[in-house]
Amino acid sequence: MAGRIAQHPILGCQNENKKIVTFHYDGKEMKGFEGEPIAAALKANGVMVHRYTLKQHKPRGIFCAIGRCTDCVMVVDGEPNVRTCMTPLAEGMDVRTQYGVSDKPFDQQ
Amino acid sequence: MKIERFDLIVVGAGPSGLSAAIEAAKHGMKVVVFDENARPGGQLFKQIHKFFGSKEHKAKIRGFHIGEQLLKEADDAGVKVELNATVAGLYQDREVVVRMGDEVHHFKGDAIIIATGAAENMVLFDGWTLPGVMGAGAAQTLMNLYGVKPGERILMLGSGNVGLVVSYQLLQAGCQVVALVDAAPKIGGYGVHAAKVARTGVPFYLSHTIKKAEGTDHVTGVTIAEVDNHFQFIPGTDKHFDVDTICVAVGLSPMSQLLKMAGCKMEDNPKRGGQVPIIGEYGETSVPGIFSAGDVSGIEEASSAMIEGRMSGAVAAEYLGYITKEEKEEILAKLKASLGSLREGMFAPKNRGKDIKETEEGIPISTNLLHKGYVLDSEIERFPGVTHKKGVHPVIECTQNIPCNPCQDACTRHCIKIGSHITALPAVDETADCINCGMCVASCPGQAIFLVNEDAGDRKAEITLPYEFLPLPETGMKGTALGRDGQPLCDAEVTRVRSSKAFDGTNLLTISVPAEFAMKARFFKAAAQA
Numbered sequence: 001m002a003g004r005i006a007q008h009p010i011l012g013c014q015n016e017n018k019k020i021v022t023f024h025y026d027g028k029e030m031k032g033f034e035g036e037p038i039a040a041a042l043k044a045n046g047v048m049v050h051r052y053t054l055k056q057h058k059p060r061g062i063f064c065a066i067g068r069c070t071d072c073v074m075v076v077d078g079e080p081n082v083r084t085c086m087t088p089l090a091e092g093m094d095v096r097t098q099y100g101v102s103d104k105p106f107d108q109q
Numbered sequence: 110m111k112i113e114r115f116d117l118i119v120v121g122a123g124p125s126g127l128s129a130a131i132e133a134a135k136h137g138m139k140v141v142v143f144d145e146n147a148r149p150g151g152q153l154f155k156q157i158h159k160f161f162g163s164k165e166h167k168a169k170i171r172g173f174h175i176g177e178q179l180l181k182e183a184d185d186a187g188v189k190v191e192l193n194a195t196v197a198g199l200y201q202d203r204e205v206v207v208r209m210g211d212e213v214h215h216f217k218g219d220a221i222i223i224a225t226g227a228a229e230n231m232v233l234f235d236g237w238t239l240p241g242v243m244g245a246g247a248a249q250t251l252m253n254l255y256g257v258k259p260g261e262r263i264l265m266l267g268s269g270n271v272g273l274v275v276s277y278q279l280l281q282a283g284c285q286v287v288a289l290v291d292a293a294p295k296i297g298g299y300g301v302h303a304a305k306v307a308r309t310g311v312p313f314y315l316s317h318t319i320k321k322a323e324g325t326d327h328v329t330g331v332t333i334a335e336v337d338n339h340f341q342f343i344p345g346t347d348k349h350f351d352v353d354t355i356c357v358a359v360g361l362s363p364m365s366q367l368l369k370m371a372g373c374k375m376e377d378n379p380k381r382g383g384q385v386p387i388i389g390e391y392g393e394t395s396v397p398g399i400f401s402a403g404d405v406s407g408i409e410e411a412s413s414a415m416i417e418g419r420m421s422g423a424v425a426a427e428y429l430g431y432i433t434k435e436e437k438e439e440i441l442a443k444l445k446a447s448l449g450s451l452r453e454g455m456f457a458p459k460n461r462g463k464d465i466k467e468t469e470e471g472i473p474i475s476t477n478l479l480h481k482g483y484v485l486d487s488e489i490e491r492f493p494g495v496t497h498k499k500g501v502h503p504v505i506e507c508t509q510n511i512p513c514n515p516c517q518d519a520c521t522r523h524c525i526k527i528g529s530h531i532t533a534l535p536a537v538d539e540t541a542d543c544i545n546c547g548m549c550v551a552s553c554p555g556q557a558i559f560l561v562n563e564d565a566g567d568r569k570a571e572i573t574l575p576y577e578f579l580p581l582p583e584t585g586m587k588g589t590a591l592g593r594d595g596q597p598l599c600d601a602e603v604t605r606v607r608s609s610k611a612f613d614g615t616n617l618l619t620i621s622v623p624a625e626f627a628m629k630a631r632f633f634k635a636a637a638q639a
Contacts, residue, residue, distance in 0.1 A: 005256045005282050009579045010157045010614045014256030040255040048240040048327035059326050061240025065247035
């Protein structure tokens with residue numbers, strides 16, 4: 001998978017024996033490892049933008065990666081404001097870009 | 110409402126919290142540790158470099174291995190660690206409110222230790238909110254915990270130890286680091302950490318900071334510029350880099366909100382990183398029964414956090430009568446000596462902000478090291494680890510007083526002398542015979558030791574250097590030797606590659622170069638990479 005470290009000089013193969021799961025990002029099928037943060041799977045798939053802010057519609061992505069900043073929240077399985085850096089990826093998850101607090105782009109809201 | 114009682118409640122399962130819990134549980138206390146994360150260990154599992162210090166501080170062991178040891182110790186001591194458990198409040202009479210899943214639980218601790226650590230600081234620049242701008246800690250989390258590259262081309266802002274160490278780790282993960290930038294006029298972290306980044310060819314820009322992160326939806330480039338003494342941009346000094354990621358490592362702030370909430374007396378202390386509790390020597394806050402340990406009471410690093418944790422655990426044990434005052438004093442005396450030795454040297458908390466021009470030995474510090482990240486060829490000879498003799502001998506490019514001494518123990522032939530004062534610069538004893546075992550090279554957390562044979566015959570010199578990248582070059586491979594500055598020097602051929610369990614991930618690469626580069630060549634790039 002692109003964006004993954006295939007072999008690390010100190011950590012070896014970091015995702016060995018992990019189960020590959022399929023999930024959806026804005027309707028597109030993607031693969032990731034079960035249990036890794038959703039944000040890690042998105043990063044490995046090259047996704048940069050997680051959400052657009054409510055007032056100024058500015059893009060946000062992974063910023064702290066440890067659940068503090070809330071920049072990486074997305075709509076997951078219909079629920080908005082899910083911290084993707086803290087939420088484990090599961091088979092069949094539906095992950096969507098968050099516009100304000102909705103998964104609908106602003107012009108459709 | 111049911112309230113469960115514990116002798117001790119620890120908030121935070123990082124290095125200090127776990128250490129506190131282990132110490133308390135060892136004395137028979139009923140202990141629980143709450144942590145909001147899914148995994149225990151705090152930031153330890155992201156630390157893949159070898160730690161500094163001496164044996165008692167677990168020096169030369171990689172951080173994540175220390176984390177594994179700590180978890181096992183906690184398990185053996187019977188410490189209960191509750192994960193995904195966010196402590197939301199600390200109220201009167203030491204009542205602790207914890208959110209676990211969708212439920213809120215109440216607990217009561219006869220003693221409380223707050224070990225919540227710290228959060229990354231940020232600096233504001235044009236475009237700082239763009240996706241692709243992230244904390245250095247975020248990058249570390251992605252690559253070292255989850256095996257995902259934070260980006261391909263990265264600029265690092267911040268030359269403290271976090272910025273330096275994470276830059277090196279980005280290189281290890283296969284990312285390109287285009288520049289290391291800091292608004293300060295001098296590199297903030299250890300010179301040896303800077304040197305191991307600089308010799309791979311990463312340029313340092315001190316007295317520079319970010320002017321703008323470019324891109325509409327995510328980072329596509331960055332412009333930096335030089336700043337004057339008042340941190341104002343100097344016109345005409347702009348430099349642009351094409352990058353997809355900008356990492357920011359500009360310090361940490363204590364996450365001390367719970368202590369404030371509990372009514373502990375606080376102070377704003379820039380030397381300790383911001384809002385911190387006013388504490389006694391062993392973490393006693395102004396509220397009886399509430400203690401703090403680790404970064405939450407002053408930013409340091411994991412080694413000292415673990416000792417502070419032990420201290421507060423012992424103090425809590427005595428507070429509740431599990432050990433006598435004499436027993437406590439005995440434990441604390443040992444820990445105090447251990448912590449004291451870590452707080453020595455030019456990077457000690459007491460020396461923060463001081464302009465140190467000489468080592469403890471009276472040797473002028475390399476100014477180039479502070480500005481560019483490497484010691485000049487003309488400066489290196491003045492340090493006691495750099496000597497010359499026939500045959501293979503260690504060359505120790507350790508030029509600042511930092512608390513670290515594994516090299517002394519690593520050498521069974523006593524070639525390396527630091528003495529009992531662990532911040533002293535290592536000196537090479539020219540009368541002792543080096544057997545070329547390589548243990549000193551592998552044991553140096555700063556990767557500052559080289560084995561050099563200045564005359565290997567045929568007007569060649571051989572240099573053995575630490576190598577922690579992939580792909581690992583093979584014997585016979587040809588390439589280019591780089592200087593300390595990361596610039597190409599001469600042709601080089603790999604004559605030996607050593608890997609061993611005892612080297613713990615550090616490979617020893619021996620390269621052959623023309624004899625005149627014996628004291629200059631310090632890194633190798635294979636032909637295809639050069």
